[in-house]
Amino acid sequence: MSEQPMSHEQALDLAALYVLGALAPADEAAVRDHLATCGLAHTEFDELGGIVPALLEDVELVEPPAALRDRIMDAARADLAARGGHPRAAATSPPADGLSEFPSAAERETRRAARTGRLDWAIRIAAVIAIVAVGAWGIGLQRQLDTSQRFDRAVAAVLDAAAKPGAQAVILTPAAGKQGRGLAAVAADGTVTLAMRDLPATGGSQVYTAWVIVGKMPTSLADFTVDSNGIASVTSHPAPTRAGAIIALTLEPNAGNSAPKGEIVSTGVTPGPPPGAAG
Amino acid sequence: MNEGQNGLRGRTASPSDDADRAVLELVTDGQLDALQELYDRYRTMAYSIALRITTDPSQAEDVVQDAFLGVWRNASRYVEGRGSVKTWLLSIVHHRAVDAVRRRRPTSVLPEREDTPPPSLTLPDVWQEVVGNLDRAEIAGAMASLTDVQREAIELAYWGGLTQQEIAARTGAPLGTVKSRVRLGLLALRRTLIGADAGAGDDRGGRGLPAEDGSA
Numbered sequence: 001m002s003e004q005p006m007s008h009e010q011a012l013d014l015a016a017l018y019v020l021g022a023l024a025p026a027d028e029a030a031v032r033d034h035l036a037t038c039g040l041a042h043t044e045f046d047e048l049g050g051i052v053p054a055l056l057e058d059v060e061l062v063e064p065p066a067a068l069r070d071r072i073m074d075a076a077r078a079d080l081a082a083r084g085g086h087p088r089a090a091a092t093s094p095p096a097d098g099l100s101e102f103p104s105a106a107e108r109e110t111r112r113a114a115r116t117g118r119l120d121w122a123i124r125i126a127a128v129i130a131i132v133a134v135g136a137w138g139i140g141l142q143r144q145l146d147t148s149q150r151f152d153r154a155v156a157a158v159l160d161a162a163a164k165p166g167a168q169a170v171i172l173t174p175a176a177g178k179q180g181r182g183l184a185a186v187a188a189d190g191t192v193t194l195a196m197r198d199l200p201a202t203g204g205s206q207v208y209t210a211w212v213i214v215g216k217m218p219t220s221l222a223d224f225t226v227d228s229n230g231i232a233s234v235t236s237h238p239a240p241t242r243a244g245a246i247i248a249l250t251l252e253p254n255a256g257n258s259a260p261k262g263e264i265v266s267t268g269v270t271p272g273p274p275p276g277a278a279g
Numbered sequence: 280m281n282e283g284q285n286g287l288r289g290r291t292a293s294p295s296d297d298a299d300r301a302v303l304e305l306v307t308d309g310q311l312d313a314l315q316e317l318y319d320r321y322r323t324m325a326y327s328i329a330l331r332i333t334t335d336p337s338q339a340e341d342v343v344q345d346a347f348l349g350v351w352r353n354a355s356r357y358v359e360g361r362g363s364v365k366t367w368l369l370s371i372v373h374h375r376a377v378d379a380v381r382r383r384r385p386t387s388v389l390p391e392r393e394d395t396p397p398p399s400l401t402l403p404d405v406w407q408e409v410v411g412n413l414d415r416a417e418i419a420g421a422m423a424s425l426t427d428v429q430r431e432a433i434e435l436a437y438w439g440g441l442t443q444q445e446i447a448a449r450t451g452a453p454l455g456t457v458k459s460r461v462r463l464g465l466l467a468l469r470r471t472l473i474g475a476d477a478g479a480g481d482d483r484g485g486r487g488l489p490a491e492d493g494s495a
Contacts, residue, residue: 024444062326063323068326071344076314
């Protein structure tokens, strides 16, 4: 889609810089477009590019810190959970740009479509959830595997709920001075599925209460307790909701309140078009 | 040119290539153990490459994490026959590391392409490898055999993450000279490392490129 397509000669002329990744983005895109559409041979690219992997060996070997393995594996585990345990979910998403060296014109169109936002919304949700889930294992955070798996399962439950027709995903962030973050899926009938982490443990008769707030009217969704691992996985009963409704968590002194008595711990706002059961 | 035949092209897959492909197949199936295996095979190379480019240990760690997650999510996009799993993986590391240094360079003259995909979605080109399983010393030796200006241009481009324009600004050489130094340097490496088939360089001499040094 460059204004002026690059000629074959021009592309060949830039081959060496292209295979080294040393072109400015506009030039690189023009060469890529040329390679995708030109029917002539591009042996120069193969000749020069073929030697580039050898350059990778020209480094002084340095061992990475041992903790890096745990970080990567934790992030991959969270990513797997965010895809509902379906490893191929991401693999079947539309490919992005830069995959292969000579994409066909049809492939390029698919990639353009992917870039310009025709991504299936479930994929977008999966991406959001993956970001949240990966964030759950911040750098240097040492968590027990058990805790990780509990949150994995909680996130997977939210993903399943969010993938249903008419459902919406909500990110919950902690209120000022509070802890507790996570995500929720609001089903078409207003049922809310929550996955939370970092919540301080409840004690005595304390409970967390999840609310949906439409206008200024809070409706209680569910009461639940949290132990020292700070993880909550909760599914509420259905409740009236609409676009822009707020999902909030409060820490209540007791269960069964019909209006919040405690302080708000974490909140998020429902996006997009109203779900089926608009109130 | 014998490039179209199977002679010099398409180095034979080694047993370790086959093993890597088997591991990658398991990664495609979502096997976390397989990802860990792949990490353990290539963590040292991956980290070393990221560190050389970023020159910052913590950024290098982020790059390696980012790259392995990219591999985790995109294992099915590895194209067999276009190079080894090792090269594919390490090229992703290289690509992410260059992205990282370009992003942090405050005076970067690079305009953002509006359709630039987010870094997490970009996979680099992988070219058909013409050399494989070479001794590291052999490769270091080949680099040392380049002229100083060729080596400098290739290193600024490949390890410095600089663009042609930035290399020109840094070295004071005209754009065309940068282009020819990089090209002739790569061809010289090819000649040194695979011995025969120097023809590719010679029969292109008439394309109006400046002489190697280009400063005259």
